[in-house]
Amino acid sequence: MNTKMLKTVAEGGLLDRRSFLMSGLTLSSVLPMTVLASSITGQSRIGEDFHPWMKVPGRDATAYGRPSSHEKSIVRHLEKNTPETSLFSLWQTPIENQRGIITPSGLHFTVSHNGIPDIDPQHHQLMIHGLVNKPIKFDVERLMRFPFVSKINFLECAGNTAQNAVSFTPLDGNCQALFGQVSGSEWSGVPLRYLLQEAGLKPTAKWAIAEGADGGSHARSIPVSKLLDDAIIAFYQNGERLRPEQGYPMRLFLPGWEGNTNVKWLHRLEITDKPAFTKDESGLYSDVLDDGRVQRFSFHMDVKSVITSPSGKQMLPEKKGFYEISGLAWSGHGKIKHVDVSVDEGKTWAKAHIDSPILSKSLTRFSIPWHWRGDATTILSRATDEHGNVQPTRSQWRDKYASYTFNHFNAIQAWRISSQGEVENVYM
Amino acid sequence: MSTCNRCGQFSTIILLIILSFISVNSTAETELYDVKTSLGESLSRQEIEKYMITIFPDGTNLPEGQGSVEEGGALYQSMCQACHGEKGIEGPAARLVGNNGWFSFSDPARILRIKDYPILLISVGGLWPYATTIFDYVRRAMPHFAPKSLTNNQVYGLTAYILYLNELIGPEVILDKDIILEVKMPGEDLSVFPNTMDKEEYEFIERFRNQGASRELNK
Numbered sequence: 001m002n003t004k005m006l007k008t009v010a011e012g013g014l015l016d017r018r019s020f021l022m023s024g025l026t027l028s029s030v031l032p033m034t035v036l037a038s039s040i041t042g043q044s045r046i047g048e049d050f051h052p053w054m055k056v057p058g059r060d061a062t063a064y065g066r067p068s069s070h071e072k073s074i075v076r077h078l079e080k081n082t083p084e085t086s087l088f089s090l091w092q093t094p095i096e097n098q099r100g101i102i103t104p105s106g107l108h109f110t111v112s113h114n115g116i117p118d119i120d121p122q123h124h125q126l127m128i129h130g131l132v133n134k135p136i137k138f139d140v141e142r143l144m145r146f147p148f149v150s151k152i153n154f155l156e157c158a159g160n161t162a163q164n165a166v167s168f169t170p171l172d173g174n175c176q177a178l179f180g181q182v183s184g185s186e187w188s189g190v191p192l193r194y195l196l197q198e199a200g201l202k203p204t205a206k207w208a209i210a211e212g213a214d215g216g217s218h219a220r221s222i223p224v225s226k227l228l229d230d231a232i233i234a235f236y237q238n239g240e241r242l243r244p245e246q247g248y249p250m251r252l253f254l255p256g257w258e259g260n261t262n263v264k265w266l267h268r269l270e271i272t273d274k275p276a277f278t279k280d281e282s283g284l285y286s287d288v289l290d291d292g293r294v295q296r297f298s299f300h301m302d303v304k305s306v307i308t309s310p311s312g313k314q315m316l317p318e319k320k321g322f323y324e325i326s327g328l329a330w331s332g333h334g335k336i337k338h339v340d341v342s343v344d345e346g347k348t349w350a351k352a353h354i355d356s357p358i359l360s361k362s363l364t365r366f367s368i369p370w371h372w373r374g375d376a377t378t379i380l381s382r383a384t385d386e387h388g389n390v391q392p393t394r395s396q397w398r399d400k401y402a403s404y405t406f407n408h409f410n411a412i413q414a415w416r417i418s419s420q421g422e423v424e425n426v427y428m
Numbered sequence: 429m430s431t432c433n434r435c436g437q438f439s440t441i442i443l444l445i446i447l448s449f450i451s452v453n454s455t456a457e458t459e460l461y462d463v464k465t466s467l468g469e470s471l472s473r474q475e476i477e478k479y480m481i482t483i484f485p486d487g488t489n490l491p492e493g494q495g496s497v498e499e500g501g502a503l504y505q506s507m508c509q510a511c512h513g514e515k516g517i518e519g520p521a522a523r524l525v526g527n528n529g530w531f532s533f534s535d536p537a538r539i540l541r542i543k544d545y546p547i548l549l550i551s552v553g554g555l556w557p558y559a560t561t562i563f564d565y566v567r568r569a570m571p572h573f574a575p576k577s578l579t580n581n582q583v584y585g586l587t588a589y590i591l592y593l594n595e596l597i598g599p600e601v602i603l604d605k606d607i608i609l610e611v612k613m614p615g616e617d618l619s620v621f622p623n624t625m626d627k628e629e630y631e632f633i634e635r636f637r638n639q640g641a642s643r644e645l646n647k
Binding site: 114127128129134135136137138142143145146194195197198199206207209211215216217219223225268270272273274275276277278279282283286288289292293294295296297298299300 | 465466467468469470471475476479480481482483484485486488522551552555556557558560561564565568569572575576615618619620621622624625626628629630631632633636
């Protein structure tokens with residue numbers, strides 16, 4: 001162990017990653033192995049001190065694998081404080097338990113305003129009509145004959161972290177409660193441009209009204225320019241067909257845009273020269289600005305980050321010691337360029353290591369080693385994307401909007417760490 | 429299938445595959461590719477009309493029919509009040525009336541405010557820019573337990589009653605596809621659009637807003 005090699009990169013014990021790796025320091029203390037006096041005889045059985053599962057044959061696999069029973073606490077959580085009825089169902093992902101950038105499909109956050117329909121793919125079709133030369137329909141089988149693309153992208157609900165936008169005092173919540181409406185997946189499907197090419201857009205075509213086949217016929221107005229850019233009709237998530245709560249048999253996927261526009265159970269695209277001002281784009285997904293004006297069609301999810309470890313309601317297991325700070329950053333505009341981390345309440349900052357792959361409009365993992373000296377402090381992360389967009393402070397964000405506006409909150413997150421090692425959501 | 433035809437299909441697929449590789453990482457690329465697929469089946473006028481339920485702010489797709497505030501009020505009591513409250517503000521479902529905003533989770537005055545306005549949602553009357561959206565949403569999604577079960581006349585009546593609760597029309601109004609376009613919603617002039625949008629994409633809205641004329645014609 002060579003602590004002299006350790007190089008700090010900011011106050012409060014943030015360490016240079018290379019020097020940390022070279023130093024041979026370990027993240028926890030290692031106990032010396034106890035050497036037992038040999039008592040092995042001809043009557044000894046090696047099984048005596050082994051765990052029971054090493055002494056019986058295991059079970060067979062199942063047709064569809066499930067997580068270990070010891071991981072049963074890692075599940076989605078139903079957010080109770082939603083602004084509509086119980087039929088507005090919002091299940092948040094345990095993002096602090098995720099490593100890497102992919103959220104397992106069964107844990108991906110899900111929001112539905114009118115429940116999850118049970119759609120028979122044999123009787124599902126996509127209609128494209130309106131300002132097109134040739135109104136057409138496709139059944140699922142024909143749609144899946146188009147060339148596929150796969151993209152690793154984040155998906156975030158416009159209301160993710162709403163509590164921190166509007167609550168006067170910071171809610172004592174964990175990452176799941178505060179940041180559980182963002183997830184990352186590989187989405188595979190057909191670029192919309194092939195379908196629009198086949199239908200033939202008329203020169204006046206500017207918008208598409210995308211509609212789902214659910215009970216409430218969820219609809220959003222989408223600029224055709226986005227459909228011709230990077231939009232796909234997704235059939236697969238993380239290598240398997242979409243789960244019903246993600247839109248089975250198919251959904252619109254618009255990389256980087258607010259979750260509500262990624263219309264699930266997609267069955268119709270009406271091409272028009274104007275938006276429809278559907279229910280959601282008229283109310284819940286409009287943002288009231290500080291002067292009372294109402295911002296419509298705020299599609300992009302802006303640059304954002306959160307330290308997932310350590311994070312809200314966690315407990316640092318050892319007072320003083322080495323920890324790896326790890327978190328996620330993402331931007332609806334493109335790639336993450338860098339993430340700054342501070343462990344001294346924002347006085348000094350250091351650039352975190354960004355793990356590969358660094359993908360456009362995707363969750364991006366960052367990390368930095370930290371020697372916590374046991375003092376109470378506040379840790380922060382601040383992401384910057386390739387277009388120079390930087391996360392605002394909470395007060396900078398709130399200055400733009402009415403006090404009750406809660407969508408598109410992307411301010412710098414602060415976690416307070418007590419001298420006992422308890423981690424709590426705070427405002428800076 | 430002739431061999432030649434098969435060759436043609438095969439080369440089209442190859443071309444598509446090559447182009448799809450080009451497209452993967454290009455987000456600025458908006459050009460359409462010059463490839464010809466014909467996997468879609470033609471959609472008949474009857475099929476389109478059956479599903480064309482989206483109502484636009486200029487009245488596009490509004491059906492024939494009419495409904496009065498009075499008829500809407502009776503329906504509201506039997507089908508909507510249990511979730512939206514007698515005055516459209518009590519909940520538990522989304523708030524329909526007024527313009528008070530959404531309350532924070534830990535707003536110290538929340539209990540007092542909830543006494544007056546218990547619903548935690550920006551309302552129809554406070555924020556929505558066009559009355560046509562009320563018709564559109566009620567018809568496609570309400571009542572929650574039986575969406576798409578109301579007649580067009582019933583939807584006009586309920587739309588009229590919600591507008592009446594918001595004091596945007598009088599109690600004597602009978603709503604139809606022309607009268608609904610004359611209703612001026614408080615949210616319309618408050619609307620602003622993000623600068624990330626292409627000007628052409630909201631050109632219609634500006635045109636529609638400036639052309640009081642199109643509304644005059646509908647009177």
